[in-house]
Amino acid sequence: xxxxxxxxxxxxxxxxxxxxxxxxxxxxxxxxxxxxxxxxxxxxxxxxxxxxxxxxxxxxxxxxxxxxxxxxxxxxxxxxxxxxxxxxxxxxxxxxxxxxxxxxxxxxxxxxxxxxxxxxxxxxxxxxxxxxxxxxxxxxxxxxxxxxxxxxxxxxxxxxxxxxxxxxxxxxxxxxxxxxxxxxxxxxxxxxxxxxxxxxxxxxxxxxxxxxxxxxxxxxxxxxxxxxxxxxxxxxxxxxxxxxxxxxxxxxxxxxxxxxxxxxxxxxxxxxxxxxxxx
Amino acid sequence: xxxxxxxxxxxxxxxxxxxxxxxxxxxxxxxxxxxxxxxxxxxxxxxxxxxxxxxxxxxxxxxxxxxxxxxxxxxxxxxxxxxxxxxxxxxxxxxxxxxxxxxxxxxxxxxxxxxxxxxxxxxxxxxxxxxxxxxxxxxxxxxxxxxxxxxxxxxxxxxxxxxxxxxxxxxxxxxxxxxxxxxxxxxxxxxxxxxxxxxxxxxxxxxxxxxxxxxxxxxxxxxxxxxxxxxxxxxxxxxxxxxxxxxxxxxxxxxxxxxxxxxxxxxxxxxxxxxxxxxxxxxxxxxxxxxxxxxxxxxxxxxxxxxxxx
Numbered sequence: 397x398x399x400x401x402x403x404x405x406x407x408x409x410x411x412x413x414x415x416x417x418x419x420x421x422x423x424x425x426x427x428x429x430x431x432x433x434x435x436x437x438x439x440x441x442x443x444x445x446x447x448x449x450x451x452x453x454x455x456x457x458x459x460x461x462x463x464x465x466x467x468x469x470x471x472x473x474x475x476x477x478x479x480x481x482x483x484x485x486x487x488x489x490x491x492x493x494x495x496x497x498x499x500x501x502x503x504x505x506x507x508x509x510x511x512x513x514x515x516x517x518x519x520x521x522x523x524x525x526x527x528x529x530x531x532x533x534x535x536x537x538x539x540x541x542x543x544x545x546x547x548x549x550x551x552x553x554x555x556x557x558x559x560x561x562x563x564x565x566x567x568x569x570x571x572x573x574x575x576x577x578x579x580x581x582x583x584x585x586x587x588x589x590x591x592x593x594x595x596x597x598x599x600x601x602x603x604x605x606x607x608x609x610x611x612x613x614x615x616x617x618x619x620x621x622x623x624x625x626x627x628x629x630x631x632x633x634x635x636x637x638x639x640x641x642x643x644x645x646x647x648x649x650x651x652x653x654x655x656x657x658x659x660x661x662x663x664x665x666x667x668x669x670x671x672x673x674x675x
Numbered sequence: 676x677x678x679x680x681x682x683x684x685x686x687x688x689x690x691x692x693x694x695x696x697x698x699x700x701x702x703x704x705x706x707x708x709x710x711x712x713x714x715x716x717x718x719x720x721x722x723x724x725x726x727x728x729x730x731x732x733x734x735x736x737x738x739x740x741x742x743x744x745x746x747x748x749x750x751x752x753x754x755x756x757x758x759x760x761x762x763x764x765x766x767x768x769x770x771x772x773x774x775x776x777x778x779x780x781x782x783x784x785x786x787x788x789x790x791x792x793x794x795x796x797x798x799x800x801x802x803x804x805x806x807x808x809x810x811x812x813x814x815x816x817x818x819x820x821x822x823x824x825x826x827x828x829x830x831x832x833x834x835x836x837x838x839x840x841x842x843x844x845x846x847x848x849x850x851x852x853x854x855x856x857x858x859x860x861x862x863x864x865x866x867x868x869x870x871x872x873x874x875x876x877x878x879x880x881x882x883x884x885x886x887x888x889x890x891x892x893x894x895x896x897x898x899x900x901x902x903x904x905x906x907x908x909x910x911x912x913x914x915x916x917x918x919x920x921x922x923x924x925x926x927x928x929x930x931x932x933x934x935x936x937x938x939x940x941x942x943x944x945x946x947x948x949x950x951x952x953x954x955x956x957x958x959x960x961x962x963x964x965x966x967x968x969x970x971x972x973x974x975x976x977x978x979x980x981x982x983x984x985x
Contacts, residue, residue, distance in 0.1 A: 458751060482900070506903035514900035516980060518883075520891040528897070531887055533980060545751035546808070548758060549744035567744055570737020572910060573754050576676070579811040579881065581977030584906040590737025647888045650976065652880045653811050661888055 454556040458545050465539060465559035466597055467630045467658035468617070469637040469646055470532055473665055475624040477515055477530030484619030485513040485534075485595075493600040494565075498588040510586045512595040513616055520664075529664055532625070534616070535582040535595035536649060536657030537561050543574040543583065552592070558629075559658060560599055565591045579653050597627075630658055676812075677910050678970035681735035686802060687831070687962040689728035689761070690824065692721040693795040694832015694859075696768055698852055700788035700795075707851060711775065713843045717836060718772040725765045732761075753808055757801035764794040799825040806969075813877050814973040819870040823969075826863035827931070831962055833859050834935060838951035841942070849942075849951070857939040864932035867965065871924070874972055881976040896983040907981050913971040920971060923964050930961025 456462055489512055490497040497510040513534040520527045537554075541561050544552050551567035552574045554560070563574075563583075568591040575583040575592060583594045598614035601607065611618065617625045628637035637660075640646060646660035699717055702709060733739050745758040771787040803824035806815040833856035840848035883894050899908075915923075935958045942950035 479900075501903075508901070508903050508905055511901075511905070514905075516896065516900045517898040518887055518889060518894055519897050520889045520894050522893045527891075529887070529889055531889075533900075542810075545748075546754065548746075548748050548752045548755035549741070550748050551744075567741070568738065569741045569745055571735060571745070571754065572737075573752075573805070575906070575910060576812070576975070577809055579976040581907045581911070581975075581980050585737065585910070587906070649888060650811075650881055650885050652885055653976075663888065 453562075456554040456556040456559070459540065460556070462539070462556060462559045463631060464557065464629050465537070465631045465658045466602070466628070467537055467559075467637060467660070468534070468597070468614070469626040469628075469630075469640050469660050469662060471624045471626070471640070471644075471662040472529055472531065473624075473662060473667075474622040475515075475530045475532060475620075476622055477517055477528075478621065479515050480619045480621055481532055481616035481625060482511060482513050482515055484615040486511055488598060488601065488615035489596070492598075494593060494596050496588075497593065498586045500587060508587075510584050510593055512584070512593065527664065531661075532616075533580065533582070533649075534659070535561060535597075536580060536655075536659040537595075537597065539656035539658055540654065542653070542655055543578045546577040547574050559631075560597050561594070562596055562599065563592050563594060565589070565593070568592050579650055579655065580657075602627075630660070676970045676973045676975055677913055678967045679735055681731050681733075682970070683963055683966045684731035685728045685735070686824070687959075687966055688724045688731065689798065689802070690828030691831040691835055691962070692724035692728065693764070693798055694828045694830065695721045695724070695836050696791050696832070697795045697829065698833050698836040698855075700771075700792045702848065702852070703788045704785060704792075708847055709845055710843070713840065713845055713848075715772055715775050716843070717839050718768060718775070720835075720839065722765065722768055722772065725761075725768065729761060729765065753801055753804040757798070757805060760794065760798045760801050764791070764798050767791050767794050795828075796825075799828055806973075811881065811976050812973050813879060814874045815969075817870070817873065819866060819873065822866045823863070823870055826859060826866050827962065827965065830856065830859040830863040830932075830935075831958055834939065834951070834954050834958055837939075837942070838955045841948045841951040846946070849946075853939065853943045857936060857943065860932055860936045860939060864928070864936065867932070868928075879974060879976070881979060883979050883982075886976065886979040896980075899981045899983055902984055904984075907977060911975045911978050911981070915971060920968070923968050923971070927961050927964035927968055930957055931965045932961070934958075935961070 486497060489495050490499075494512075499507070499509040501507050502509070513532060515530055515532045518529045518531060520529055537560055539559065541554055544554050544561065548571065549567050549569055551564045551569070553562060553564070555562060570585060570590040570592065572585055572592065575581075575585065583592050585591070586593045602612050602614065604612060613627050617627045626637050626640055628635040630637050630641065632638060640662060641660050644662040646662050648657045648660055695717065699714060699721070703714065733742060736742055745755055748755040749759055767787065767790050771791055774783045774787055800821060803821040806812070807817065807820040810816045833852055837849050837853050837856050840852070883896070884890055887894070913920075935954045938950045938954040938957065942954065
């Protein structure tokens with residue numbers, strides 16, 4: 397009931413919020429100690445989109461270097477453009493804490509709706525030496541996300557504990573300014589709920605201890621039939637994703653804007669066919 | 676970008692109101708002789724324009740009842756700062772109007788005009804910075820955006836103020852601010868023209884190659900991943916033809932700047948009321964067209980990812 401008053405107080409830098417041990421309602425810096433304790437105690441941190449108050453996760457300050465950054469690494473060498481990641485993403489997220497995701501006119505000639513992940517197709521090179529490259533694109537969870545500081549309400553934020561960029565749907569006013577501030581077009585306004593939505597890296601799945609360990613991965617990663625999508629901490633040099641980036645020449649999209657996207661892509665490389673090697 | 680009419684109306688209405696209040700504050704500070712009824716009436720008009728602009732800005736929000744939350748992030752967000760400054764400006768104008776109605780003396784008689792002046796400038800700056808701070812929308816990320824929002828607001832406000840003064844028979848007001856209106860309109864024309872020249876010469880930093888990381892010289896999109904569009908195709912494309920774009924550019928240069936400037940010169944030379952009224956009527960659609968073009972001309976880098984349906 398008094399949430400608006402608490403939010404107002406939490407946003408004021410001169411007024412430190414009263415120390416409410418273990419309650420942790422705030423989103424500002426003052427509630428840090430409370431929520432840090434809560435983070436450790438809670439077996440599976442609730443995703444902030446569901447809680448609506450973002451009470452369990454702390455916000456990264458602009459320009460802050462985080463110790464952990466979860467991300468996807470996408471292997472363009474093996475992506476076959478089947479869209480399984482697109483549909484599994486939609487299925488998981490429309491049924492979970494990020495949903496429901498709009499689906500307008502699904503069976504008509506011009507269906508449209510909210511998706512967190514899209515697979516696009518490009519043709520590279522001049523005929524006859526052309527290659528078809530499929531490029532899955534979702535939120536890149538930038539280390540310096542330009543969409544976060546522009547948000548007037550604080551609904552858009554980057555989590556301090558794992559670098560995931562999220563939207564608090566209960567605070568979003570649907571002004572679309574964050575989408576303007578994203579050079580990648582990674583955010584989509586949900587036309588039915590009129591709030592901004594985006595990839596959550598399946599934050600309501602990857603920490604869920606009720607799921608078997610091998611299932612605690614984003615839905616898109618689990619669905620990919622060719623294993624083109626890797627998931628892990630890019631700040632950990634020994635993680636699968638860091639190794640792949642190092643060994644396979646991982647790169648970022650639109651490096652010219654210095655957003656440091658956490659998601660990276662492994663480039664297409666020409667491999668000899670086993671047939672040719674045999675001869 | 677897709678020009679949203681809520682924002683077009685908000686920025687043009689508020690801009691004109693700011694220019695009007697700016698003019699009236701200068702007139703009051705310099706002790707220009709005005710009938711007391713004229714000043715309060717003109718302030719009333721400014722207040723109506725501002726409230727209409729505020730209402731239009733609400734229409735832009737998907738969740739209007741949560742609009743109050745937009746004041747929270749004033750430390751990082753220009754939109755948040757604008758959301759604070761706009762109602763503060765409206766309140767200041769209302770206070771000034773009240774102080775005039777009840778004949779409050781010094782220091783309010785000079786303090787309130789000074790505060791409104793500062794408020795108008797602050798609001799222009801905040802509104803323009805919302806666009807100018809987005810570094811990868813290269814058509815907007817330039818100080819000319821701030822100059823243009825301010826000069827166009829000043830021009831439209833001065834024209835409106837002079838037209839009202841001409842109708843009310845405030846000859847001295849028209850004599851003093853008429854030339855200012857002409858100068859502001861010509862300056863706005865020059866600055867907007869400069870922005871158009873700059874934007875025409877932009878070589879965008881992002882290419883399809885940098886957007887995808889595929890380094891072949893020839894690279895074409897074959898599918899954007901959906902067949903019937905999405906938020907990305909609705910929000911970031913204006914959908915108008917090149918010819919329409921060109922016509923609207925010509926139209927706003929003519930209606931917002933060239934014709935009003937001619938009419939103002941006529942008004943100054945003849946001391947008639949008609950040219951001032953015509954200038955307001957001609958400039959109003961020109962201002963909307965100018966703002967429409969401001970959005971339509973901005974090429975968002977995300978559009979690189981949404982070129983082909985198949």
